[in-house]
Amino acid sequence: MSQKLPKRYLGLFAAPVLVASLPMTANSNTDTPKLDQTTVLSGLESPWDMAFLPDGTMFFTEKCKGLSVRLPDGSVNNLLGMRDSEGYATKADDLACEGQAGMNGVAVDPDFTDNRMIYLYSASRMSSPPTNRVLRLEVNSDLSGVSNRTDIVEDIPYKEAASDHPFGDPGAHNGGRIRFSPDGYLYVPTGDNHNSALPQAGDKLGGKVLRIDRNGKAAPDNAAATPEGFDPRIFTYGHRNVQGLAFHPETSQPIITEHGPWHTDEINALVPGANSGWDPRPNMAGRGDCPDDYCGYQPNQNEGMDPEKRSDYMPMTDTKTYPDAMTPVWDNNGLSQGISSAAFLTGEQWGAWNGRLVVSFLGIGFGETPVGQRINVIDLEKNATSVGDIAEMSVPEGSARFRALVLGPNGDLFTAVDEGQIYRLTPN
Numbered sequence: 206m207s208q209k210l211p212k213r214y215l216g217l218f219a220a221p222v223l224v225a226s227l228p229m230t231a232n233s234n235t236d237t238p239k240l241d242q243t244t245v246l247s248g249l250e251s252p253w254d255m256a257f258l259p260d261g262t263m264f265f266t267e268k269c270k271g272l273s274v275r276l277p278d279g280s281v282n283n284l285l286g287m288r289d290s291e292g293y294a295t296k297a298d299d300l301a302c303e304g305q306a307g308m309n310g311v312a313v314d315p316d317f318t319d320n321r322m323i324y325l326y327s328a329s330r331m332s333s334p335p336t337n338r339v340l341r342l343e344v345n346s347d348l349s350g351v352s353n354r355t356d357i358v359e360d361i362p363y364k365e366a367a368s369d370h371p372f373g374d375p376g377a378h379n380g381g382r383i384r385f386s387p388d389g390y391l392y393v394p395t396g397d398n399h400n401s402a403l404p405q406a407g408d409k410l411g412g413k414v415l416r417i418d419r420n421g422k423a424a425p426d427n428a429a430a431t432p433e434g435f436d437p438r439i440f441t442y443g444h445r446n447v448q449g450l451a452f453h454p455e456t457s458q459p460i461i462t463e464h465g466p467w468h469t470d471e472i473n474a475l476v477p478g479a480n481s482g483w484d485p486r487p488n489m490a491g492r493g494d495c496p497d498d499y500c501g502y503q504p505n506q507n508e509g510m511d512p513e514k515r516s517d518y519m520p521m522t523d524t525k526t527y528p529d530a531m532t533p534v535w536d537n538n539g540l541s542q543g544i545s546s547a548a549f550l551t552g553e554q555w556g557a558w559n560g561r562l563v564v565s566f567l568g569i570g571f572g573e574t575p576v577g578q579r580i581n582v583i584d585l586e587k588n589a590t591s592v593g594d595i596a597e598m599s600v601p602e603g604s605a606r607f608r609a610l611v612l613g614p615n616g617d618l619f620t621a622v623d624e625g626q627i628y629r630l631t632p633n
Contacts, residue, residue, distance in 0.1 A: 236556035238632030242601040245619065245627045246275060252621035254382065255611045256313045256323065262348065263619070264323060265627065266311050269302035272325060274348050284351045285325075285342065294350040299331040304376025305396075306337065306363060310383035312391065314419065317344075322419070323351075324391060326381040328363055337361035337379065339393055339421065357421025358438070362411035364398035369496040371467075371506060373399060378446040378464075382546065382609075387457045390416050390424045392440065394447035394461060401486040401499045404443045407435035412483065414447060414461065414475060416440035430478025443481040443530065445501070445521065449547035449564060449610075458589045460534075462564050465541035466501045467571055468512035469521040471533040472547075472564065474589035482522035482530030490526050492518070509572015512539045535583065535592050542577030543567030546609045550582070552616035554632045558582055563598065565607035565620065578604040580620070602628065 246252070251268040263275040271286035271293050286293030287300040287308060300308060306328040314322035325340040339358035342351040364377050378396035385391055393415040397403045404412030415438045416424040423437035431439050449462030459475040466485075473481060485501035487494050495503050503519050504510075516539060524530050537544065546565045550558050562585045568578030580600060584593035606623035613619050618630040 237596075238554065238556045238558060240599065240601060241631045241633055243629045243631070245629050246281070247626045249621075249625045249627065251307075251623055252608065252625065252627055253308065254310045254609050255619055255621060255627065256311045257611065257614050258313065258317065259614050261614055263613075263627075264311050264313065265621070266308045266325070268307035268309065271296075271300070271308055272311065272323075272342075272351070274344075276348060282349050284344070284349075287327075288330075295352075297354070299329045300327050301330050301335070302328065302376075304364070304374040304379070305372075306376030306379040306381075309379065309381030312383045312385055315385055315389055321345075324357075324383060324419075326361075326383050326393065328376065328379070329356075329359075331356075332359065334365050335363045337363050337381070337395065339383065339391070339417075341419070357419070358393065358410075358415070358417065360410060361393070361395050362398050362400065362403060362409060364400070368399050368499065370399050370499060371502055373497075380444075380447055382448050382450045384450045384452070386416075386452055386459065390418060392416055392450055392459060394444070394450055396446040397444070397483070397485070397501075399497070399499050399501065401484075401495075401501070404445065404483045404485070405480075407432060407439065407442070410436065410438065412442065412444045413439050414441045414444065414450075414459075426477065432478075440477060441475050441479050441481060441531070443483050443527070445481075445483045445485075448545050451547040451549055451562065453585070453587070453589060454549050454551050454560060455587060456589070460547060460562065460585070460589065462544045462547045463521075464544060465521050465537070466515075466519060467506075467574075468516045468541050469533075469539055470537035470541050470544035470566075471521055472535040472544075472562075472583075472585075473531055473533050476531055479531045480527050480529065482520070482524060482527045484523055484526060485519065490523060509574075512541070512574070534585065534589060535595075540574055540577070541569060541571070542574065543569040543606075545607060546611075548610040548612050548618065550616075550618065551612065554616055556632065558632075561585065563610055563618065565610050567606045567608065567623070568604070578606060580607055580610070598630075600630065 286296040310326040343353040380395035397412040428437040446464040568576040570576040580598040609621040
């Protein structure tokens, strides 16, 4: 199924073209910044995302606990807890955590000063079967509590039952990184839940990137770009598990990072209505049956093997089946190492890195694959069709499971790590 792109879309974002993965290099530019690292918060439980107000107030989520806010003086208010959480101003018993799912992304309304709204992506047991939801909440004047919950999206699929796959527990492939674009729409990446039917299905929201307004309604141009009959909230489809999302500071081009299946983590520049080319259904593209009807780790899903051979059998972007699929800008040298989040560095204090894309890796060692926990600094060309130099950021505290990257209001880079800390990285 190919996407139809009306002429008015063709100049909106540049369509990406395939670029061979480049080796990481040490940047010889003397203007490359050195970093100071400070601990903003510690002792957290799986911090997952952050969002800032201009004065440095930081909302943050802990996957299995809830939403909290760190005030500029360093104090923390626990705002909205999940079903089993304690010590929160408010608790929502329907919100639950399992596997990769729980309270994931957080985003601040662009008009927060006027409406005091924030948004969350969270797993919920309010309906049967459970779903992922996008919640809108109002924050009170002293940042001590939230109210007026409205679930603006209620039907994002959630993996309820375990399956015979690596990382096959409930909650797998859950997406969840939400971000507002410069034009005020909320982008919502979702995962495929180890459900092979979702990524290419136009009536289901799994394996997609949604583009919606602040009430959860479809952005007006979505349906003009996607195939006929698609849910109008869908912006792009055919995704596996998108967890990174950022917008180019000059062009507003949406950039995503997407986990690979034992091979091929990807960076993609999104094209309205486009297919990302992930289709793990059995009995197609030369494949036969697969465990629990999902070919995403085949062949030999529980054994190490040459990533290139695995990619030939189960490609991350299947351009043979879908010749019009988006071609990744970068593919991690064909390896899967848990690519997670993305942000752009902006400000003169970043020197040679000003305007560059940073992406984080959780690190996954499988077979003989290097674990790869790191933050990469990528020279993404302005038209988002190619990359130049790629450097590994020298983080003073060393490697960790880097879960989130967010640029703070003063231009420092904040990173949340699964080990329980949120750090500030300051260039000097």
